[in-house]
Amino acid sequence: MVKLDFTNPIVTIITGIIFILIVTYLFDSKIGPYGAFIIIVIGGFIATYFAKERKIRYGLYVGIISMAIAGISTIFMTNSTDIIISLLIGSLGIIVIGAVFGTIGGFLGKRIPKKETKPFESFNEDVA
Numbered sequence: 523m524v525k526l527d528f529t530n531p532i533v534t535i536i537t538g539i540i541f542i543l544i545v546t547y548l549f550d551s552k553i554g555p556y557g558a559f560i561i562i563v564i565g566g567f568i569a570t571y572f573a574k575e576r577k578i579r580y581g582l583y584v585g586i587i588s589m590a591i592a593g594i595s596t597i598f599m600t601n602s603t604d605i606i607i608s609l610l611i612g613s614l615g616i617i618v619i620g621a622v623f624g625t626i627g628g629f630l631g632k633r634i635p636k637k638e639t640k641p642f643e644s645f646n647e648d649v650a
Contacts, residue, residue: 529574538569538584538624543591559623562588566627571634578628585624589616 527533542565546558553561565588566581573580593613600606 528572531569531573531575531577531580534569534573535580535583535587537572538565538567538581538627539588539591541565541568542584542588546592559619562620562623563627563630566624567631568627569624570628570631571636572631576632578625578632581624581626581628581631582621583624585620585622585627586617588624589613589620593617 528537542561545561546553549557562585565584569580569584570576570578590613593609593616597606597609597613600609
């Protein structure tokens with residue numbers, strides 16, 4: 523049986539990307555532009571905070587990849603060449619924004635300390 527390690531950076535990055543894409547597509551009309559930035563920060567935080575080695579670049583990767591997916595998906599929905607060119611330019615801007623806010627989330631994920639506890643440690647103390 524394959525054991526999935528949730529502290530693996532690839533798993534945390536994919537989790538952050540999936541979080542961003544699902545929340546963005548589910549609540550797109552309700553969150554507004556500032557809410558989208560907060561969602562990217564949370565995705566970058568997830569990728570960095572839960573990784574075994576907490577590196578800020580994991581948040582950067584999440585921001586870039588998720589915004590590239592969102593930007594490229596809008597390009598395939600159009601047929602006009604002029605609109606496609608403008609969407610490509612806009613997608614580059616979106617990717618840069620995703621990189622910045624993903625890095626902010628990665629920074630927060632690295633700076634917020636984890637509480638290190640052993641499994642069932644508090645349970646054993648309560649019983650004794």
